[in-house]
Amino acid sequence: MTCCVKCPNNQSGSTQLRFSIVFTMIAMTTMVFCLFVIFPKESASVFVRSFSLFKIRPAVKPASNMPLLDPLVLDGKRALEETSKFLAVGPRCSGTDGAERAANYLANRLKEIGIDPIIDEFKDITPEGEKTFRNVMGELQGSKEAIIILVSHYDTKSGISPEFAGANDSGSSTGLLLELARVMKNSKPGGSTILFAFLDGEECIKEYGSHDGLHGSKHLVKTLVRNMRVHKIIAVFVIDMVGDKNLNIGIPRNSSPPLTSIVFNSATEENVRLNFSLADGNILDDHVPFLQAGMRAIDIIDFDYGSEPGKNDYWHTAQDTFDKLSAESLQIVGRVVLRALNTLRDIDPTTEFKTP
Ligand SMILES: [Zn+2]
Numbered sequence: 001m002t003c004c005v006k007c008p009n010n011q012s013g014s015t016q017l018r019f020s021i022v023f024t025m026i027a028m029t030t031m032v033f034c035l036f037v038i039f040p041k042e043s044a045s046v047f048v049r050s051f052s053l054f055k056i057r058p059a060v061k062p063a064s065n066m067p068l069l070d071p072l073v074l075d076g077k078r079a080l081e082e083t084s085k086f087l088a089v090g091p092r093c094s095g096t097d098g099a100e101r102a103a104n105y106l107a108n109r110l111k112e113i114g115i116d117p118i119i120d121e122f123k124d125i126t127p128e129g130e131k132t133f134r135n136v137m138g139e140l141q142g143s144k145e146a147i148i149i150l151v152s153h154y155d156t157k158s159g160i161s162p163e164f165a166g167a168n169d170s171g172s173s174t175g176l177l178l179e180l181a182r183v184m185k186n187s188k189p190g191g192s193t194i195l196f197a198f199l200d201g202e203e204c205i206k207e208y209g210s211h212d213g214l215h216g217s218k219h220l221v222k223t224l225v226r227n228m229r230v231h232k233i234i235a236v237f238v239i240d241m242v243g244d245k246n247l248n249i250g251i252p253r254n255s256s257p258p259l260t261s262i263v264f265n266s267a268t269e270e271n272v273r274l275n276f277s278l279a280d281g282n283i284l285d286d287h288v289p290f291l292q293a294g295m296r297a298i299d300i301i302d303f304d305y306g307s308e309p310g311k312n313d314y315w316h317t318a319q320d321t322f323d324k325l326s327a328e329s330l331q332i333v334g335r336v337v338l339r340a341l342n343t344l345r346d347i348d349p350t351t352e353f354k355t356p
Pocket of ligand 1: 157203316
């Protein structure tokens with residue numbers, strides 16, 4: 001067995017150590033005293049400067065007039081009801097009348113909540129030719145320059161069945177984002193501006209590539225770059241497939257580590273840490289275009305949606321139906337997101353938290 005300096009039975013080592021510490025302190029005090037006697041002015045200024053180096057930087061303090069978002073006001077049952085009503089709009093494959101109906105529904109719902117909606121319509125090339133896409137956006141103005149983006153895609157995967165409505169993918173996150181919008185509008189939180197982004201065209205038609213999939217997120221990123229808003233964005237939270245009764249959020253490795261830490265800490269505070277883990281690998285989802293443009297982004301996704309753990313056999317099949325969802329899962333994710341927002345709301349993007 002090897003023994004270290006801190007080991008209690010190493011008496012002689014410990015006595016020697018104590019003696020050398022006392023000796024060093026006496027020597028240093030004597031040196032400083034002599035310097036003050038010989039060079040009084042210079043020593044005083046060096047002393048002041050050295051001391052200021054050791055000043056502890058104050059922690060980011062929440063301004064008193066900014067109420068915290070209370071996670072308890074987020075209601076899982078309401079989020080599930082939002083999901084159910086949204087699913088009743090029907091299938092919403094990008095470029096179809098169903099997708100247009102869904103976009104109008106979301107815009108109306110934001111209006112009812114009290115947030116002015118914008119439908120950002122654009123055209124993009126796909127493997128099936130040019131299609132029309134619509135991002136539905138709403139902004140909750142904060143007291144600071146910083147912006148936090150909350151994202152859910154709302155389109156459904158094509159080619160599954162004519163009536164496929166994607167309960168978990170993407171009904172669950174869309175319903176939860178509406179509930180988050182309602183809660184945040186009512187709470188009137190200070191701090192960063194919150195941009196709610198219901199994105200179209202996440203799903204690819206054949207295979208993800210430059211003209212297939214992630215159309216809405218790529219378009220939003222381009223708009224942010226054009227409007228010179230990228231530097232103001234402190235975080236992008238993508239939520240996707242968050243309603244599974246058996247909730248198992250696996251944060252993909254290609255999420256920004258500071259955001260992953262914040263989400264894990266928030267899950268601990270909410271006492272739901274067991275529902276959250278770090279996934280084994282990366283996932284290509286709407287967070288990727290934001291990361292590629294230098295923004296900090298995280299994908300809060302449960303990519304373990306199936307008849308058995310690890311099977312994921314409900315995903316992109318006719319099995320993705322409303323009966324697989326639960327209010328509790330939506331509530332867990334929603335409350336964790338609110339706690340994470342509380343951590344971030346006072347951060348100044350120009351000075352703090354700079355590294356993605
Ligand atoms: Zn999907």
